[in-house]
Amino acid sequence: MIEFKLVNKWYGAYHALVDVSETVAKGEVVVVCGPSGSGKSTLIRTLNRLEPIQSGRILIDGRDIHGRDVKLNGLRAQIGFVFQQFNLFPHLTALQNCTLAPIELGRARPAEARAKAMALLERVGLAQKANAYPSELSGGQQQRVAIARALAQEPRLMLFDEPTSALDPEMVGEVLLVMRDLARDGMTMMCVTHEMGFARDVADRVLFMDHGKVLERATPAEFFSRAQHPRARQFLSDIRTPFANVAAAA
C-alpha cells in the first residue's frame, strides 16, 4: 500500500532522511522506533506531505503523492494523523472537533456527521464527553478525541507521531488500547512510539531508525530477541536499563 523509494530529505545541510526504501502492506501495523532526532517523525510526516522531500518517491496505492497532479487536501483527508501534542481545536467541543472537516469539506451532512462522530467517540469511550471542550479533558482523553477526529475522515491509513509521549504515565494505557483495537480491526498503521510493549503485542513489523537511515526491519519477536545492528541493540539495552549507561558515564 505504501512504498518509499530512495527517499531523501534535508533540513538545510542536515540530512534527515537517507535513502529510505520501505514498503507497508495494507492492514499492516508498523512501529517505527529509534533515538530522538533519528528521523522517525520526519518519515511519517512525509506521508501526508507535512514535510516535503528532496528526492525519491513515495507511493500510496501506486500513486506518487509528491507528484504535481496530486490534490493535497484530498490526499490528506484519506490519511489520519495523530500528533504528540494532540492539537485538538481548543475552541471547539470534542464532537465539533470530529465533525469540522467532514462538514466543511462537504463529505457529510451535519446531522450525518454528528451521528458518525458520536459513534466514533463511543468507540474511543468518550461519548459522555462529546460536548466538553479540550481544556476540560485529561491528556489521555484529548488524545482519544484526536484519534476519533482522525477516524472521522474515514482514513485508509493512520499515522501516529509519538501519541503517548506527552501523556502522564497512567493515561498511556487508555490510548494504546484504542490503538490496539484499531489495529485489530485491520487499519493500516504507522506508529512512531517508544512503547515497546505496544510494539511487541500489536505490531506486525518494527523499523529501527538512526541518523535518517532505517537500520533494522524485523518482526517484533526478532527485533527484541536478536536485533542485528549494534545501534539497535544499544537502543534496546538503553530503554530496558535506563541507568546503565548513565552510571557508566559517571
Added chain:
Amino acid sequence: MLELFDTYWLYFLVGQYPKGPLGGLTLTLLLAALALVLALPFGLLLGIARVSPYRALRWPVTALVFVVRGTPLLMVVFWAYFFLPTLTGKKTDQFGTMLIALVVFDGAYLAEIVRAGILGLGKGQMEAARSVGLGYAQAMRRVVLPQALRHMLPSLVNQFVSTIKETSLGYIIGLTEVSFIASQINVQVFTKPAEVYLVLGLTYFILCFGLSRFAFWLEARSQQRARPANQRVAA
C-alpha cells in the same frame, strides 16, 4: 463653568450643524467609528497577507507596514491631504483625508497584531487543520483565526483606543472635530482655557475608557462561551 456649558454645549456636540457642516463630538465619533469599522477588515487582510506563504502577497504588505511604522501619523495625514489629490486630480475633503490616513495607518498596525496573533498560536493548529484535509483558507477561517482573534483582543482594543485619540489630528488640516471645536471655543471665551481643555480631555477619556470596558466585557463573555485550552505543552 456652567455658563460655558450653557452657551457652547450644542456647538461642542455638533459644531455648526444644522446651519453649517457637522462637527464637534459627533464628527469625532463618526470618524472614529468609520475608521475602526474599515481598519479592522483592512488590517485583518494585511495581517493574513503578512503571514502568507506567497511572496507576492507578503512583500508589498511588509513594505507598507515598515513605511507606516517608520513615519508619524501626522506625516500620513499630510500625504493624504497634499499628495493624494495630485494623484487623483481631485481634492479630498478633510473628513475623507482623515479617514484614509487613519485606515491606512491603523490597518498597518493592526496587521502586525494579527500577524503576532497567528504566529503566537504555534504551527500545531495549522498542521492539524491541514491534516484533516482542510485547505489553507479553510484552516485559517475555521481554526486559526477564531483562536488568534481571541488572543489578540487586548491588543486590538489598545489600537482602537489609539484610533479614537488619533482623530484629534484632524485639527491640523482644519477638520472641525471635537478638538478643533474646543479650540474655537477657547478662542471665543479666551479667559477659561483650563476649563475648556479639561472638558475636552474628559470627553476623550470617557470615550476611551468606555471602549476599554466594553472590550473587557466582550473578553469575559467569550471566555465563558469557550474556554481556551490550557493544553499548550511546550513542543
